[in-house]
Amino acid sequence: MTTVPTTLDPWREKGIPLDKQFRSWRERVKAPYNKRDVDAYTRARVILMNGVENECWNYSHHFARCTDNPAIKGLLAQTRMVEQQQQTTINWLNPPDQTVLETTIAYEQVAVDLTAYLARNEPDAYVREAFNFGLLEDFDHLYRYSELLDYLEGKDPDSILQGKTEIIPGRPTADHHNDPEVMLRKHYEKNRALPLSKLHTLTLLSAEQQTYLFYKEHGFEYGSRLARELYAEIGEVEEHHVSFYESLLDPSETYLERQVMHELMEVYNYFHCYAQETDPRIKQIWEEFLGMELTHLHLWGEMLKQYQGVDPRELFGDTMAVDFKFTENKEYVRRVLERQRDLRLIAYGWAPKDRLPKDWPSYRYQQIVNAGGIPSEEVVMRQLQQRRPAERPGDELLDRARQVAVKVDADTTAAAVAGDGAATPATQEVK
């Protein structure tokens, strides 16, 4: 692979003119990758950039609903149409024979290796601690879903992960359920925070939001009560993560500043995708979309100058160093796990779990949601019951899981599906 520079001047780099950015259906929809030979991190980039585009589309609508400036509304409509076309191209690279659970494993791999790398390189200590905290939760999700993949579809999660990301318990998912207010963090100060912290936060927020959406959109596709409950449980944790990361953003950033930040985030992420991509066909897509985003950035930077009298370079710097890459973070994750597995959230901070106040609000919340059993514990227990003697790392959870009263309710949904006679892996109930 040719060497690609890691810095660029995003304000001077030439982009693709806006009137050359719309694509036909034929141009937009590309052949999917082959799930058997795609590199795990190519798939990770596809998942990440789908989330980034979705956030940019979504934010653009939000902005449009809150402004009456025709020039701004007009440019939002133009760039938003491009964002959603890009999203189709990217998301449609996922192949139809990749099951929801296989894709789920890939989503959690993205969460782990994205969060870990960003944390390792995050300049702000408080933001870094927030990333480390979230990291151990997604790391545990990967373990729970891996058990479900094995249990329900009889597949090895390493066929997706390719040995790049470990499958061991993190902070137990049963402990991720917090009182909603406890999730909120202190925000960075927009005038003091480095542009890199802003880009890290918005990138991670986009990825977590996409994970939330994916679980909410696809969890119902399994007939198994256990699978449906596990998607409900972890889907809710992803909602926590969205609230958690978005609370790091400084709310005094204006809509226009945020819009420029979104475009800059797209440039940042397409740049590393382009620099790191090993599949030449997909690399071309990253390069083309990078060209589109540079133009979006320039146009929105002009808007910022015109309507707020602010040069975007003052806010976001002259040059951009992009050293992000999807890569293994096993050592880093293990170190964070050792130090922080037992940390829990308190108002705007963290505390060891044995030093939580008696009236910690999350106790009450956990009592409510875990009242009828905990799917993330049950999946481990069931898997251990059906499988060879407990030998894997994390099997100590068996003891804990055995303490969970498991009552298998009749699953009317599964019964209804089974009534069709369609006994596919997605419709088999777990007994």
Ligand SMILES: [Fe+2]
């Ligand atoms: Fe975009």
Ligand SMILES: [Fe+2]
């Ligand atoms: Fe997760």
Ligand SMILES: [Fe+2]
């Ligand atoms: Fe997450």
Ligand SMILES: [Fe+2]
């Ligand atoms: Fe854009």
